[in-house]
Amino acid sequence: MAVKDYIRERFFPHMWCAGCGHGIVLNGLIRAVEKLGIDKSAIVMVSGIGCSSRIAGYLDFHTLHTLHGRALAFATGVKLSKPELNVIVPMGDGDALAIGGNHFIHAARRNINITAIVMNNRIYGMTGGQCSPLSGYGTLASTAPYTNVDQSFDVVQLASAAGATFVARSTGFHVQQMTEIIQEAILHNGFSVVEVMSQCPTYFGRRNRQGDAVDMLKYMQKITTPIGSKAKEQNPELIERGVFVRKELPEYCSAYDTVIRRAKEGK
Amino acid sequence: MGKRKLKELQINREWCKGCGICAAFCAKKVLEMDELDKAVPVRTEDCVVCRLCEMRCPDLAIEIVAEEQIEEEDIG
Amino acid sequence: MxxxxxxxxxxxxxxxxxxxxxxxxxxxxxxxxxxxxxxxxxxxxxxxxxxxxxxxxxxxxxxxxxxxxxxxxxxxxxxxxxxxxxxxxxxxxxxxxxxxxxxxxxxxxxxxxxxxxxxxxxxxxxxxxxxxxxxxxxxxxxxxxxxxxxxxxxxxxxxxxxxxxxxxxxxxxxxxxxxxxxLPEPGEIPIVERLRTSVKPGVNYHPYLPREDGRLPMSDFGGVHRYNVTGLYHDMWGFPSDEPKIINELLHHLMDKIEHRTNQLARFKEFYTEDAECLLISYGSSARSAREVVEKHRQRGERFGLLELLTLWPFPSDLIRQKAAGARLVVVVEMNMGQMCQSVRLAVDRPERVFLSNRVDGVFISPSDIEKTLHLIQGKGV
Known part of the structure; x- marks a missing residue:
């Protein structure tokens, strides 16, 4: 494995806390890209704001570190302008689904060939542990000191309903599955969403008494199960992992090529 | 399935932040944390080159070098 | 044609x-x-x-x-x-x-x-x-x-x-x-194309290092040079930096590249400004009515002039000071509560001679609206 071929080594060690799940996503993403053998100059990584978005700076691709929540809007411009580029958009849960929620559902609706990776650690880490739209009812956060009464989104259901044509979920514990899913998501011709459950031991773990990074990964192992497993039938509370949606619909940039053809023919 | 053999298990001590994920989940207990909270290989002879420590390291601080490259390719 | x-x-x-x-x-x-x-x-x-x-x-x-x-x-x-x-x-x-x-x-x-x-x-x-x-x-x-x-x-x-x-x-x-x-013929108006770097593949490209002439050659995403773009303060490679020197220099660069070229960027039109005693300053559609007023007064032999601004920002203060120097009266014609009038007052000597002629009710400001303001100003003894 030549992980170092894909990173900007001078910025390491990275800025994330010890045991941060985002590092595992970085790790898995590099392996996925390496296995696919994509030229680094053919990849544009567009990120927003938050702990998650710093992933772009560490990778030796064309990298665009943008505004909070807006990464998919910037990425849409990049992709439509130059469809031959592989566009990957790593996002945090707040970034993707609170401030960026509108861009998220509309990118999914358009089915533009972008790979969105939602690094879901259920918290705003960069600003010190405020609750996010994925923190969940009953959790604790610096802005939910008496427990959070906000219900959370289900990323998979939201993305599927919005029209994403590839939707999957994995965790920082299930690294092989995560890497394989990211690979498939990049190859998928359409809007793909990969939710990776990522641990934030510093804010979410500590405040919600989930222990350290190791404990949090063990917990992810315990509360998740492959899609359609027997375990799920017995315990409906379990969170399913795997590929939920894999379908073909006209991809936006290809569809726009038809518009160009019609315009040129005068129809 | 041919048995893979470890050639080298490198820990980048500059990058390791000591989270302990590698040591905690190694089925063969190859790794331990030292007094400075850095991962160290202690039972490399037991390593089965599953590479999970390498893949789960959030710090990209672990590099596994396997000996039987040809066999590894066969396994895919 | x-x-x-x-x-x-x-x-x-x-x-x-x-x-x-x-x-x-x-x-x-x-x-x-x-x-x-x-x-x-x-x-x-x-x-x-x-x-x-x-x-x-x-x-x-x-x-x-x-x-x-x-x-x-x-x-x-x-x-x-x-x-x-x-x-x-x-x-x-x-x-x-x-x-x-x-x-x-x-x-x-x-x-x-x-x-x-x-x-x-x-x-x-x-x-x-x-x-x-x-x-x-x-x-x-x-x-x-x-x-x-x-x-x-x-x-x-x-x-x-x-x-x-x-x-x-x-x-x-x-x-x-x-x-x-x-419509002008192709080539009639010069077009500036994107300035792209001539740095060869494999050689370090600095997306934020200005050339001697101050321009920053770009490299397209998807090209051979991979670099970072961020909204954070950044170094010459585009990577975030919190170094005071870098922050200070970048902010000055962003300001100076525009503000230092204020006169060079000032686009404007002028009508009878050389000897204008009453200088109207306007822009956009309101400049059409202002022009009408100026023409009418000129026909009567009154020394009215119009400075029509095409560049609003960076604010062409030098230009305005210079054109208004000989005017007894400066009237800014615009359809707001005096946004440009305020800048004109800051730009000229003797700002007490600067008046606002405006309309803010959604109705287009007409020449007669401007005339009414002129009457009011003259009624005040100016």
């Missing part, structure tokens, strides 16, 4: 200018009174292999054009009042990351949703100060369709030359009024 003559709306003149300048990518969102620009481009761009996209809002439109610009395309978005407010966040990003792009704001009445179908010029200061933090901006305007065309081309040229967003601040009257437009 009769086939070069069009009878169009100002919004269409803007579209023609943008295409002449080499526009290839447009992202927008419907909003009155700018919508015709998006409608026209949805039809025109694909014909030349360009791209048009209707985004989910104005925020996304602004972000999308920045992304497209980084792939090497000439880009534009268009909006009005509330949409211009939404664009401020990403406009600041384009300033910080030095992304060439053009933003059209066909002004309507504000604040808030205001009066969508009526004219106002209330976004002059927003164009300058709308996004947070210290920054410089270029904003151009025009009062007639030939100038709308020319200033649109100019906006692209300035955006590419200085790697900066440029705001085109038109207004509802100019946008919707129909008049004659003569």
């Amino acid at each position: 009769s086939n070069n003559i069009r009878f169009v709306q100002g919004n269409e003149a803007c579209v023609e200018g943008a295409l002449y300048a080499g526009l290839e990518f447009f992202a927008g969102y419907p909003i009155t009174p700018s919508t015709e620009i998006a409608e026209q481009l949805s039809s025109r761009l694909p014909k030349i292999g360009g791209k048009f996209i209707q985004m989910e809002d104005e925020i996304a439109s602004m972000c999308a054009i920045i992304g497209a610009s980084l792939t090497g395309r000439k880009v534009m978005t268009a909006t009005s009042g509330p949409g211009f407010s939404l664009k401020q966040e990403a406009l600041g990003y384009a300033i910080m990351a030095e992304i060439p792009c053009v933003i059209v704001n066909v002004q309507r009445g504000g604040p808030s949703t205001g009066i969508p179908t009526h004219v106002h010029q209330g976004d002059v200061n927003q164009a300058r100060w709308g996004t947070h933090g210290d920054h410089a901006i270029v904003a151009l305007t025009a009062s007639n369709h030939q100038d709308v065309f020319a200033m649109t081309v100019e906006a692209f040229n300035i955006a590419e030359t200085y790697r900066t967003p440029v705001v085109l601040l038109f207004d509802e009257v100019v946008g919707h009024m129909r008049e004659r437009l003569v």
Whole structure:
């Protein structure tokens, strides 16, 4: 494995806390890209704001570190302008689904060939542990000191309903599955969403008494199960992992090529 | 399935932040944390080159070098 | 060349200018009174292999054009009042990351949703100060369709030359009024193309290291040079930095590259200014009425003159001070509560001779409105 071929080594060690799940996503993403053998100059990584978005700076691709929540809007411009580029958009849960929620559902609706990776650690880490739209009812956060009464989104259901044509979920514990899913998501011709459950031991773990990074990964192992497993039938509370949606619909940039053809023919 | 053999298990001590994920989940207990909270290989002879420590390291601080490259390719 | 003559709306003149300048990518969102620009481009761009996209809002439109610009395309978005407010966040990003792009704001009445179908010029200061933090901006305007065309081309040229967003601040009257437009022949107006780096593959390319002439050659995303772009303070490679020296130098660079060229960027027209005792200063559609007033008074032998500004920002203070030097009376004609009048007062000597002639009820300011102000001023004994 030549992980170092894909990173900007001078910025390491990275800025994330010890045991941060985002590092595992970085790790898995590099392996996925390496296995696919994509030229680094053919990849544009567009990120927003938050702990998650710093992933772009560490990778030796064309990298665009943008505004909070807006990464998919910037990425849409990049992709439509130059469809031959592989566009990957790593996002945090707040970034993707609170401030960026509108861009998220509309990118999914358009089915533009972008790979969105939602690094879901259920918290705003960069600003010190405020609750996010994925923190969940009953959790604790610096802005939910008496427990959070906000219900959370289900990323998979939201993305599927919005029209994403590839939707999957994995965790920082299930690294092989995560890497394989990211690979498939990049190859998928359409809007793909990969939710990776990522641990934030510093804010979410500590405040919600989930222990350290190791404990949090063990917990992810315990509360998740492959899609359609027997375990799920017995315990409906379990969170399913795997590929939920894999379908073909006209991809936006290809569809726009038809518009160009019609315009040129005068129809 | 041919048995893979470890050639080298490198820990980048500059990058390791000591989270302990590698040591905690190694089925063969190859790794331990030292007094400075850095991962160290202690039972490399037991390593089965599953590479999970390498893949789960959030710090990209672990590099596994396997000996039987040809066999590894066969396994895919 | 009769086939070069069009009878169009100002919004269409803007579209023609943008295409002449080499526009290839447009992202927008419907909003009155700018919508015709998006409608026209949805039809025109694909014909030349360009791209048009209707985004989910104005925020996304602004972000999308920045992304497209980084792939090497000439880009534009268009909006009005509330949409211009939404664009401020990403406009600041384009300033910080030095992304060439053009933003059209066909002004309507504000604040808030205001009066969508009526004219106002209330976004002059927003164009300058709308996004947070210290920054410089270029904003151009025009009062007639030939100038709308020319200033649109100019906006692209300035955006590419200085790697900066440029705001085109038109207004509802100019946008919707129909008049004659003569399309220039290709090559008649010079076009500035994207300056790309000549640094060879494998050699270190610095996206934020200015050349000796101050220009920053770009490298398209997808090309051989992989670098970082961020809205954070950044070093010459585009990587975030919190070093005081880097922060200080970058902010000065962003300000100076525009502000130090204020005189060079000042586009204007003047009518009888040399000996004007009463100097009218105006811009956009209100300059049409101001011109009418000046012509009428000149016919009567009265020394009236008009300075019509085409560049609103950076504010051409030197130009105004100079042109107003000999005037006994300076009257700023605009359709807001005196946004430009305030800047004129700061620019000239003896600011007590500067008066505002305005109209803010959504009705176009007429020559007789201006005459009424002149009467009032004279009644005060000026």
